[in-house]
Amino acid sequence: MKYALLSDIHSNLHALDACLAHAQAQGVERIALLGDLVSYGAFPAEVVARCQKLQQDGAIVLRGNHEELIQTHHINSANPNPSLGSQTAEWTHDQLSPAQRFWLEILPLTAQVDYMLLVHASADAPERWRYVEDERTAGLSLDAACAHPDVRYVFGGHVHHQSLYYRGTGRQLMAFKPTSGVPIPTPKHRQWIATIGSVGQPRDGNPRAMYAVFDSVAAKLTFHRVAYDHRAAARAVREAGLPDYFAQRLETGK
């Protein structure tokens, strides 16, 4: 089965649609959305509607930290100078219907399918949103997930970077920087953990959207970068009156 793994969409409808079209062209059979569907971007309601439709069609949809962040009001008398993040959370909250917010709130934190554990952040404590950002933190997540005998792969998002960690001949995990579009053999007799990057807000200096395709039969993982109309997405952020910073991030990919 070919899975498309998408994470950190962040209300970026342009990027989401481009990745879904790309995934379809790869012959993907099932979609998994690994959290952080909303915040930052200009289309929270449209993105949530799209994700709800995907879920009805069989997609796995997980909860990320931003799904929690947008539930409550942040700007109040106790917080007179809200951060940029709080401002977009506030705005996003107002764009979503109560039914959509409820749907986001009850999304699961993890899913286990086909030897994979899917999680937004780290598998060792999914609700604490720890970053998997180096060999050590990747090891913690992988060890926790692989305590279950049917797990060989851990796929997550949260860090907005594409990385693969694996066991070499030593004890510690090794980090690997993937080349986009190259299928990497990830045989099942080893244990693997990958962060698949961000669909809607890349931060490595390249504005192209990130996602990954995992072929569970061939045991191959392919990281992708997808060009999309990031200028239009940035324009929409400005037009919505959101902080300019988030528009610039889409333009520069930083």
Place this chain on the structure above:
Amino acid sequence: MKRLEAGSELDGFRIGACLHAGGMAHIYEVTYADERPAPFDMVMKVPRMTAGDGAENIVGFEVEHQILQVLHGTHVPRFVAAGDLVNLPYLVMEHVQGQTLQQVLDAHTHHRTRAEVTDIARLGASIARAAHSLHQQNTCHLDIKPANVLLHPDGHAVLLDFGLSCHAHYPDLLAEELRKAVGSPAWIAPEQVVGVRGDPRSDIFAIGVMLYELATGELPFGNPQTDGGMRQRLWMDPTPPRRLRDELPEWLQEVVLRCLEPEAAKRYPSAAHLAFDLEHPEQVKVTKRGKQLEGTPFFTHFKRWLKAAGMHYQPSPLPSQQIDEVPIVMVAVPHHEASDATLYSLRQSVSRSLGLRPGARLAVVTVISPNLSSTSEHDKSETTLHRQYRTMLQQWAQPLDLDDHQTSYHVLEATDVAHAIVRYAEGNNVSIIVMGAATHGLQMQRFVATVPIKVAMDAPCTVILVKSSLPFEHLNS
């Protein structure tokens, strides 16, 4: 896995004779079990491992399983099929005909002979070309040794056994945080000893060891059995080959010792450069390295030994990227009816191309008609003509700053100029051809494909077509 019976069937293949029973794997001749004809002879490699083994040879088989499937070209056995690594590990690949370099060396040992210099150069160039083909595919072999080099009857070399190889697009399964030496002790490069995996110049070092063996019958660093023994090559120069065999030419010693430099940056920057020198011995620039007959003095070794103590792992860039940075640049210089403006502009363009790429090599080429030479008139004898044209090329190149760039001059004889240029570029792994946009046959342009267009269409690499422009014209107006 236990040994397979001849005549039995495995996953659609009929097992034939066992060709090799090594410590790591068995190799069998195979055919398709359904009698369907195969386009070439095939062998099956089956590791000796069982599911519970955790040894390095299993990882090695996994690495080869991974890499052989994506390599292409005539310098690797063609991949046919692979079994599941856990349940049914095997690889089926082309059975390449020919003898290994080890067999060549053994025959010399047996007959108490040494390889001829021309044969050493020919073999070395074939192997270097094979290594370059791998490097272009982002793979470093990292275990090139005589037993892994197969010499095809038509002269090209095929590299075998990718169990220790490293493909830059895949996680390196043999890497570990402690960065241990992985390789065969006699041929392993100094940087591999400290755990660097993925530098194409490590393969150049291994080729240097084999050239040394071919030339002298000895191993330059012996066959050390300990880590300390292997570390010697981080600082030690081997005995100059000419000290062991005095009739060896200086150019060959220059080439061999350059391959064996302890610091990768002092070796040939790419295997294509090495092949180039081995194919054009008369163009090798011989330095002290090629002339010396004495070993390196104690104090020099001592200083390097101190430096080597601090050597540790550093990641290397992608092989293809690394060799792209040191291209062979070829310039086709017209030898008649060329205006000063043309010659000037060509030089400017070459200067710019080289300026961007320290370490790039320059081949200055001109193509003359075979009718020009004559066997009866001394003035027009082939050697005299070639010398004349070569001098012309050297004069043309004089104003260039070539300190950082090895440069050679070549006079080719051919009636089809474009064909000769393309053939030369193919044969020498040229990355960039610089030529005049309209220097060859401008008048004919409306009737036939002109030389620059034919070259641009057929060349295996980038072609820079230079338009003439002379700054003085503007000064006069």
